[in-house]
Amino acid sequence: MKSISAALAAHLAGEVTTLATCWRLERTDGWARGFTDHDRNLVIDGQTYVAATGFLPSAIKSGADLSVDNLDVDGFLDDDALKAEDLSAGLFDGAKIDIFLVNWADLSQGRVLLRRGSLGEVKRADNRFSAEIRGIANRLQQVAGKLYSRLCRTNLGSVECKVMLAPLTDELVISAVSSGDTFTVPTARPTGFYTFGVCSFLTGANAGAATEVLQHNGQSIQLFTPMPRPIAVGDRVHLIAGCDKTPETCHARFGNILNFRGEPHIPGNDMVFSYPVRG
Structure with missing residues (x-):
């Protein structure tokens, strides 16, 4: 159930509404900006939500069956806010995003949160961008667990690897x-x-x-x-330094074979063809 103030609930129940959709984007490096589909900038909780990006969200779909939320956001690239070079550099990967409604005629009524998630795939074409918003239910589609492999599963310097970087x-x-x-x-x-x-x-x-x-x-x-x-x-x-995740490199370059997270000695499919065929 969404939390909403009594004043905003009464406004939503009225015959005429003055609503604006806002979204707040926060990158992993602390950079944060606000955007709105209103025709002028809005100042909410001390932060300015700019209207110059041509922000346009798709329809928001939610279900009770734990299916993944479906939402895309389209807009124009802006040199002061959303730069094409920053998108290409991956600075927006995994950025947190909040999408909410406000009454632009009376911002003191608060907000109603529509979606909270993270930025997924981002596509660019000319001066426009299209971003996928991944909700919390998206985590249910992520692969859990580990698969055995000849190569090491972990990254150099990770907790499992234990090599000091x-x-x-x-x-x-x-x-x-x-x-x-x-x-x-x-x-x-x-x-x-x-x-x-x-x-x-x-x-x-x-x-x-x-x-x-x-x-x-x-x-x-x-x-x-x-x-x-x-x-x-x-x-x-x-x-x-880099690592090709082979046991040879782990032993010779890093002296870390005891922490190697792979199974190089488990027979693979080629082992089937190494045995003689009996008639």
Whole structure:
């Protein structure tokens, strides 16, 4: 049951309403903004909900059978609020979102919460975006449990892995740029040390963005995908060692085979063909 003030409930029961839909978006880095489908900005609880984004939510569908909520949000990209580069950089991945109704003629009546969830898949076309809103019921579709595999299931430096990342992490300054996904840093680490690791940009146009390293060759670093904004000489990056999740690498590079979370010795499907066929 939704919580609603008596004044707002009376307004909703009236023949004529002055309602506006608002949504508040909060990223994992603390960045928060408010938007509304009203024709002017609204100030609610000290935060301004801007009307310049062309925000348009789809119909909200809820059921009592624990089915996943169905809701998309469309809008225009705005350089001051929603930047295409930030979406591409993954800064909005997993952002929290609240969607609620207010009486724009009397904001003191409070709000009625329509949906609370997180941002899912985001699509862009020209200057527009379409975002999927995933409600709490979406977690019921997530795979629970673990599957056995020859490769390690956990990430380097996780609680299960137990490898300390501090000695395997470097903060370096980019000395040359080859393309949108390749640059050079003055590192003495051996070739392959950062392969499959993580590169985070600390300064420059891509500050706050992070992506995986595809290849580390000498002092050259190639990322899996080009960065959304140009990489420049002088940008500071945070590079963490990578792991290909094989038992050989776990033992030889990290000396951590006792914490290896894989089953490399369990026979696979190829074992079926290794036995002679009896007539």
